[in-house]
Amino acid sequence: MFGFLLGEALRDLRRAGRVAVSAILLISLALAALGAFWLLSSNLGHAVTQFRERVKLVVYLKREPASLEATALVERVRRVPGVAAVRYVGKAEALGTLKQVLGKDAGIADSLPQNPLPASLEVTPTAEGATLDGARALVRRLSALPETDEVGGGVDWIDRFAHGQRLLWLFGLGVGAVLAGAAILTVATATALVLHARREEMEIMRLVGAPEHVVRLPLLLQGMMQGLLGAVLAIWVLVACYAVIGPRVEPLVTETLGIARLTFLRPLNVVSLMLAGTLLGGLGGWLARGRAQA
Amino acid sequence: MIELHRVWKIYSVGPVKVPALSDVSFRIAKGEFVTLCGPSGAGKTTLLRLLYREDVPSEGEIEILGEEVSELSRRQVAALRRSIGIVFQDSKLLPGRTVYENVAFVLRVLGTPRREITGRVFDALRAVGLSARAQAYPAQLSQGEAQRAALARAIARKPLLLVADEPTGNLDEGMAAEVLDIVKDIWAGGTTVLLATHQAALTATLGRRTLTLHGGRLVKDEG
Numbered sequence: 001m002f003g004f005l006l007g008e009a010l011r012d013l014r015r016a017g018r019v020a021v022s023a024i025l026l027i028s029l030a031l032a033a034l035g036a037f038w039l040l041s042s043n044l045g046h047a048v049t050q051f052r053e054r055v056k057l058v059v060y061l062k063r064e065p066a067s068l069e070a071t072a073l074v075e076r077v078r079r080v081p082g083v084a085a086v087r088y089v090g091k092a093e094a095l096g097t098l099k100q101v102l103g104k105d106a107g108i109a110d111s112l113p114q115n116p117l118p119a120s121l122e123v124t125p126t127a128e129g130a131t132l133d134g135a136r137a138l139v140r141r142l143s144a145l146p147e148t149d150e151v152g153g154g155v156d157w158i159d160r161f162a163h164g165q166r167l168l169w170l171f172g173l174g175v176g177a178v179l180a181g182a183a184i185l186t187v188a189t190a191t192a193l194v195l196h197a198r199r200e201e202m203e204i205m206r207l208v209g210a211p212e213h214v215v216r217l218p219l220l221l222q223g224m225m226q227g228l229l230g231a232v233l234a235i236w237v238l239v240a241c242y243a244v245i246g247p248r249v250e251p252l253v254t255e256t257l258g259i260a261r262l263t264f265l266r267p268l269n270v271v272s273l274m275l276a277g278t279l280l281g282g283l284g285g286w287l288a289r290g291r292a293q294a
Numbered sequence: 295m296i297e298l299h300r301v302w303k304i305y306s307v308g309p310v311k312v313p314a315l316s317d318v319s320f321r322i323a324k325g326e327f328v329t330l331c332g333p334s335g336a337g338k339t340t341l342l343r344l345l346y347r348e349d350v351p352s353e354g355e356i357e358i359l360g361e362e363v364s365e366l367s368r369r370q371v372a373a374l375r376r377s378i379g380i381v382f383q384d385s386k387l388l389p390g391r392t393v394y395e396n397v398a399f400v401l402r403v404l405g406t407p408r409r410e411i412t413g414r415v416f417d418a419l420r421a422v423g424l425s426a427r428a429q430a431y432p433a434q435l436s437q438g439e440a441q442r443a444a445l446a447r448a449i450a451r452k453p454l455l456l457v458a459d460e461p462t463g464n465l466d467e468g469m470a471a472e473v474l475d476i477v478k479d480i481w482a483g484g485t486t487v488l489l490a491t492h493q494a495a496l497t498a499t500l501g502r503r504t505l506t507l508h509g510g511r512l513v514k515d516e517g
Contacts, residue, residue, distance in 0.1 A: 004402045201388055203397070207346065208451070209375030210403040214370060 005214065009221035013282040014191040018227055023186035027230025027280055028180030028237065031273050035238045037172020039265055047257040051161065052130045054258075057123040058152040059142050064091050064119040074145060077121055082129030082138040087122040089226045091115045118149065180280055185231070187223050187284020194222060195288060220285040227281020231274040238265070295455065295486050296322040296345065301354035303340050303510075312443070314340040316510045322488065324454075327481045331489040331497045339489040341507065342459050345488070346378050347371045359454065369444035376404060378479030379448030379485070383460035385440040387432040393419070393443045394428040397450050404451060419443075420449035422476050442476060449480055456480055458489045462496060470496065 013020055065073055070088045077086045084112075094117040099106035108286065128134045141153045195202075205215045246262050253262060265273075303315040314336045321479050322328050330338050343349045344356055347363045356363045359377055366374060387396050397415045406414065419425040422442040432440055441461055446454060458477060462470035474496065481487045491497060506514035 001402075001405050200386065204388065204400065205403050206372075207348075207375060207380055208400045208404060209372040209378075210400075211372055211405075214403050214405075290396060 001214070005217050005221060008218035009225060012194040012198065012218055012222040013144050013225055016194050016226075017223070019186065019190040019193050020222075022279070023183060023226045023284065024188045024230045024233065026179065026186050027227055027277050028233035030176050030183050030280070031231050031234035031277050032237045034172055034176030034276075035234055035265060035269075035273055036241070037169060038176070038269060039238065039242070041165055041169040041172065042265065042269075043253070043259065043262055044161075044168065044257070046263065047259050048162045048165060050258055052127070055125060055130050055135070056153055057125065057139065057142065059121040059123060059145070060149050060150045060152065061119045061121070062149045063147075063148050067101070070119075074121065077123065077142070077145070080138070081142070082125055082134050083123055084126040084129070085124040089120045089122055091117055091119050094118070094120065162263040180276075183266070183280055184284045184287065187226050187281050190218055190226065190288040191223055191285045191288035194219060219288065220282055223285020224278050224282040224290075227277040227279065228274065228285070229277075230281065231277025234277065235273060236269055274278055295324040295326070295359065296320075297355075297357040297467050299355045301341075301344065301351045301356060301402075303337070303344065303349070304352040313510050315507075318354075318507075318510075318512045320512060320515055322486065323329055323482060324486055327478070327487045327500070327502040328489070329497045329502055330488060330499055330507065331494060331504055331505045332492065334492055336492075336507040337510040338492070338507055339459055340510075342380075342457050342488070342490055345457055346375055346380055361456070376380070376451070377454045379453035379456040381441070381444050381448050381456070381458040381461045383446040383463040385432070385437075386442055387435075387443055389445075390430050391431050392431055393424060393435070393446075396432070396443060397447045401450055402445055406451070415446075418446040421449060421479065422446045423472075436469070437464050438472055440468075441465060441469075441473050445473070445476055445480070449485070453485060453488045455488065458487070460492065461488055462491065462493065464470075471499075474500065 016023075035153050059077070070090070074086045074088050077083060092115070095109060095115050098117065101111050102109060119284055121139070125135060125138055129138045135261075140149050142148060242262070246264075250262055253259060298321075299319050301315055301318045302313065305314055307314045317335075318341065330341065332338055340349070342350055344363070345358060347366060351365050358374065361370070361374060363371075363374065387393075387401065391399060394415055397418055398411050401411050401414060402408075416425055416428070419428055422445050424439060424442050424446060427435065427439060427443075430439075432443070435443060441464075444462070445458075448458075456477070458482075461477070462473050464474060466511070470493075477487060477489060478500075503517040505512060506516075
C-alpha cells in the first residue's frame with residue numbers, strides 16, 4: 001500500500017509542475033541560506049573556542065625579581081583562582097623575543113641604552129577564567145598583587161566576537177524563517193493545484209470507500225517530497241560553494257581568525273537540514289489538506 | 295438489505311424549502327433486482343445519493359446492510375461504501391488512466407494485495423466484455439464501452455449491492471441493451487441491484503420489480 005501511496009504522490013508532484021519546482025527552489029533557497037549562516041557561524045564558533053583556549057593575561061611587574069623571588073611569585077600566582085598556568089618572563093627574555101619579532105631590524109634594540117622592557121608573568125587562565133566574568137575577576141586579583149604594575153590582555157573582545165557570532169546565527173535563522181514561510185505557502189499552493197487536478201480521483205476514492213488516510217496521505221507525501229528535494233538541492237549547493245569558495249578564502253581565514261582550516265557542516269547538521277526541508281514540505285501539504293475534505 | 299422508512303429530503307433555496315423526496319418508504323431484499331424509474335427531477339439521484347451516504351435525509355430512517363446510515367461516522371461510511379458498487383450516467387472514468395488502471399485503481403486504494411489485482415481486474419473486464427480494451431484510455435472508448443468499464447470498476451471489488459444511476463442514459467438502444475445484459479449477469483451472480491432510469495421502455499424490458507418516483511413521492515411499487 002505504501003508503494004502505491006508513494007507512486008500517487010510522485011504522480012501528484014508531476015501534476016503540480018512548475019509550482020512544485022518553484023516550491024522546491026524556494027525550500028532549497030531557505031535551507032541554503034540557513035545552512036550558509038550555520039556554516040559561517042560554526043566556523044566562527046571554532047575560532048572563538050580557539051581564542052578562548054589561547055587567551056593569556058600578562059602581569060607586568062614593577063621590578064625584576066631575583067631568581068628565588070620569581071619562583072616564589074610564580075607559585076603564589078599559580079594558586080590564584082582562575083589560573084591554569086604561569087610562566088615567568090625576565091627582562092632579558094622579553095628583549096630577546098622583541099629582537100626575534102624585529103628580525104632584520106633587531107639592531108634597533110641593541111642600540112638602546114638600557115633594556116626598557118619590564119619583567120612579566122604570562123598567565124594562562126582556566127576555562128572558567130577565560131569567560132568574560134572570570135577574566136575580569138582574574139584581572140582584579142592579579143592587579144591586587146603588590147608586585148603588579150599593570151595587567152594586560154583580556155577577553156572582552158572575544159566575548160564581543162562571540163556575541164557577533166550569535167547575532168549572525170540569529171540573523172541567518174531569521175532569513176531562513178522568512179524564506180521558509182514563503183516556501184510553505186508555495187508548497188501549499190502546489191498542493192492546492194494537485195487537489196484540483198486529482199479531484200475526480202478523490203471523488204472516486206471516497207465513493208468506493210477508501211480510508212481517509214489513503215485519500216490524503218499522497219498530498220502530504222508529495223509536500224514532503226518537495227521539501228526533501230529542496231533540502232538535497234540546498235545541501236548540494238552548500239557543498240559546491242564550500243568546495244569552490246573554501247580553498248580560496250581559507251588563507252585569509254587562517255590569517256585573521258587563526259583557524260587552520262574551514263570545516264563543513266557536521267553530518268548531524270546535514271541530517272537536520274534534510275529533516276527541516278521534509279517538515280517544511282510536509283507542513284505545506286498539511287496546510288492544504290483541509291481542502292481535501294469532502 | 296435496504297429499508298427506507300418515511301424518508302424526506304428537503305433542500306433550502308434561500309427561504310424556500312424544496313422537497314426532493316417526500317415520505318418515501320420501501321424495502322429491498324437481498325438478491326433483488328429493482329428498477330427505480332421516473333422522469334428527470336423525480337428524485338431518483340437524490341434517493342441513490344442517500345443510499346451511498348453522499349447525503350443525509352432531512353427526516354426518516356435509511357437502513358442498509360443492517361446499518362442506520364444517517365448515524366454513521368466517516369470511517370463507517372467508508373466501510374459501507376466498500377460493500378456498494380456505484381455506476382453513474384457519465385461513467386466517471388479517470389481520463390489519465392487506462393481501462394485496466396481505472397479498475398485496478400479502486401482495488402489498490404482499498405488495499406487489495408498486489409498479486410490479486412491483475413486477476414480480479416481481468417475477471418471484471420471479461421465479465422463486461424472489455425478485456426481486449428484493457429490498455430485503452432477513456433477517450434478512446436465508445437460511450438457503451440466506457441459504461442461497461444465503469445461497471446467493471448464497480449464489480450471488481452465484488453460488492454453486495456450495485457447502485458446504477460442512469461447507466462444507459464447516454465447510450466443508444468443497442469448499447470443500452472448490452473449494458474443491461476451485463477447488469478443482469480451481475481445480478482445473476484448474487485449481487486443485489488438497484489438501477490435508476492428515466493427510460494420507461496427499458497423498465498418494461500427488464501420485467502423486474504419497479505419503484506416509480508414522481509415529484510419526490512413513491513407513486514408505484516410493482517412487480
